[in-house]
Amino acid sequence: MTAPPPLTLPVSLRQATLVWARIALLSFGGPAGQIALMHRVLVDERRWLGEGRFLHALNYCMLLPGPEAQQLATYIGWLMHGVRGGLIAGGLFILPGAVAIMALSWLYAGLGAVPVVQALFFGLKAAVIAIIVDALVRIGRRALTNVVLRGVAAAAFLALFVFHIPFPLVVLAAGLAGYGGGRLGLAALRPGIGHDPSGTGLADRDTVLGEILPAHARPTRGWSLRVGLLCLALWLGPVAALVLVLGPGNVFAQIALFFSQMAVVTFGGAYAVLSYVAQQAVEHFGWLRPGEMLDGLALAETTPGPLIMVTQFVGFLAGSRAPGGLPPLVAGTLGGLLTTWVTFVPCFLWIFLGAPHVERLRRHRALSAALAAITAAVVGVILNLGLWFALHALFSDQLRRAGIDLPVLSSVDWPAALLTLAAVLAVFRLKWGVLPVLGFCAVAGIALHLAGVTG
Numbered sequence: 001m002t003a004p005p006p007l008t009l010p011v012s013l014r015q016a017t018l019v020w021a022r023i024a025l026l027s028f029g030g031p032a033g034q035i036a037l038m039h040r041v042l043v044d045e046r047r048w049l050g051e052g053r054f055l056h057a058l059n060y061c062m063l064l065p066g067p068e069a070q071q072l073a074t075y076i077g078w079l080m081h082g083v084r085g086g087l088i089a090g091g092l093f094i095l096p097g098a099v100a101i102m103a104l105s106w107l108y109a110g111l112g113a114v115p116v117v118q119a120l121f122f123g124l125k126a127a128v129i130a131i132i133v134d135a136l137v138r139i140g141r142r143a144l145t146n147v148v149l150r151g152v153a154a155a156a157f158l159a160l161f162v163f164h165i166p167f168p169l170v171v172l173a174a175g176l177a178g179y180g181g182g183r184l185g186l187a188a189l190r191p192g193i194g195h196d197p198s199g200t201g202l203a204d205r206d207t208v209l210g211e212i213l214p215a216h217a218r219p220t221r222g223w224s225l226r227v228g229l230l231c232l233a234l235w236l237g238p239v240a241a242l243v244l245v246l247g248p249g250n251v252f253a254q255i256a257l258f259f260s261q262m263a264v265v266t267f268g269g270a271y272a273v274l275s276y277v278a279q280q281a282v283e284h285f286g287w288l289r290p291g292e293m294l295d296g297l298a299l300a301e302t303t304p305g306p307l308i309m310v311t312q313f314v315g316f317l318a319g320s321r322a323p324g325g326l327p328p329l330v331a332g333t334l335g336g337l338l339t340t341w342v343t344f345v346p347c348f349l350w351i352f353l354g355a356p357h358v359e360r361l362r363r364h365r366a367l368s369a370a371l372a373a374i375t376a377a378v379v380g381v382i383l384n385l386g387l388w389f390a391l392h393a394l395f396s397d398q399l400r401r402a403g404i405d406l407p408v409l410s411s412v413d414w415p416a417a418l419l420t421l422a423a424v425l426a427v428f429r430l431k432w433g434v435l436p437v438l439g440f441c442a443v444a445g446i447a448l449h450l451a452g453v454t455g
Contacts (some may be wrong), residue, residue: 011048012207016081016089020089021093023093024305025096027305029070034069035068035072038073038076043202050202050203050205053209057076057152060355065266066310066343066346067308071347073092076089078216078277078352083227084370086351090347090348094305097304098312100303101303101309101310101312102336104299104313105312105317106332106333112399119445119449122415122448123441123444124294124295124298124441125291126423127303127421127423127442128298129420131427131437134427135382143375144376148189149189149372152377153378153383154380156376156379156380157383160275160381160384161387167273172376174206174370174376177371177373179367179370182366182368189373228352231352234345244283250323251318252338254285255335258280263342264312266308273384277310277311277314278290279292281314281318285318287314288318290393294393298388298407300314311339315337315338316333316335316339318335319335319338320335342368343403352410394412395413395421396411397411415454418442422440423437423440423441426440
C-alpha cells in the first residue's frame with residue numbers, strides 16, 4: 001500500500017490561490033469531471049480535507065440552485081480561508097471560462113458568417129447532441145432507481161415537451177412532491193448519498209482542516225445578516241437600477257431579470273436549465289436562433305469552467321442585436337458581463353449564508369427526498385433539451401400539431417444525422433471523452449464542407 005503524501009501545515013491564502021488557479025484552468029468536462037478533479041487535488045494530493053467533509057460539502061451544493069462544481073469550490077475555499085478564500089476559489093473557477101467565452105463570442109460575431117466557421121459549428125452541433133445523450137444516460141442510471149422516480153422523470157418530460165409548462169414550475173412541483181413524499185416516509189424517495197469519487201476514505205483527522213470546525217464557520221446572526229444583505233444588494237441592485245432607468249422592455253433589463261430568475265431555479269445542473277434558457281431566449285425573447293444556441297453550447301463545452309457559462313454567449317448576442325445607441329460589440333460585451341454577474345453572484349450568497357447550517361440541512365430527510373425528486377425530474381428535462389436541439393439541428397422544417405413540434409421527415413439533414421450518429425458511437429462504443437469528440441466532429445464538419453457535402 002502506497003504511503004500517503006506528507007501533510008503540509010498550514011496552507012496560506014497565497015498557496016491556496018495557486019491551487020485554485022490550477023483547478024480552474026483544468027476544469028474541463030462538465031461538473032462530473034470538475035468534481036473528480038477537485039477531489040483528486042484537494043483530498044488525494046493536498047489532503048486539505050477528508051472524504052467525509054468533501055462529501056458533506058458536495059451533498060449541500062447538490063441541494064442548491066446553480067452550478068454545483070463552482071459552488072463546491074466556493075464552499076471549500078470558504079471553509080479553508082473564510083470569505084476571502086471562498087471569493088478567490090469561486091471567482092477563479094469562473095474566470096477562465098468567462099474570458100474564453102467572451103473572446104469566442106467576439107470572434108463568433110465577426111466571423112460567424114464565414115463558410116469555414118459555419119462548417120466548424122456544423123460539426124460541433126453533432127458532438128453537442130451526443131454529449132447531451134451521454135449526460136441523459138449517466139444521470140438517468142444514477143437517479144432513476146425505482147418506478148416512482150422514473151414516473152417523475154416521465155411527468156417532467158411530458159410537462160415540458162407536450163404541455164409547455166414553464167421549467168421553474170416543473171422543478172417546483174417535483175421538489176414539493178418529493179418533500180411531501182419525504183415527510184410521509186415514502187421509501188422510493190430516500191436517496192443514497194454515498195457519493196465516493198475515489199474510495200480512498202481519507203479520514204478528516206489526517207488532513208489540514210482536521211475535525212474541528214473553524215471559527216469563521218460559526219458566524220453570528222449579525223454577520224450572516226450583513227453578508228446576506230450585501231450579496232443581495234450586489235445581485236439585485238443592478239437589476240433594479242436597470243429596470244428603473246431603462247424600463248422593463250429594454251434588452252439589458254430583460255437580461256438582468258431573466259437570468260436572475262434563472263439563478264434561483266437552476267436545480268439539476270447546466271443541461272437541465274439550458275432547456276429553459278434555450279426555449280425562452282429563442283422562442284420568447286428572440287435573442288438568437290436555435291442553431292446559435294447549439295453553437296454557444298459547443299463553445300462552452302470546449303472551454304474550462306462551468307458549462308452554464310453558455311449563458312454569457314446568450315447575453316452577448318442579445319445585447320449586440322439590440323444595442324440602442326452603443327456599438328454592437330460594446331453592447332454585446334455589456335450584455336455578456338451582466339449575464340455572468342446575475343448568474344453567479346447568487347452562488348456566493350447560497351454558500352456564505354447557508355454553509356454554516358449545512359449539517360441541519362444534510363440530515364433533513366424531507367429535503368433529501370425533495371432533491372431526489374428534482375434530480376429525477378432533471379432526467380426528463382434533459383430529454384426535452386436533447387429532442388429540442390435534435391429537431392433544430394437535424395431537420396430543416398418542423399410542423400406543429402396539438403402544440404407539439406414534430407419533424408418533417410423529408411427535411412432531414414443527412415450529413416448532420418450521420419455525423420451525429422458517428423459522435424454517438426464515439427461516445428458510447430469507443431468511450432471517447434468530451435474534448436476528443438468535439439475535436440473529431442469539428443474536423444469532420446470542415447472536411448465535409450471542403451468536400452462540398454454541406455454547402
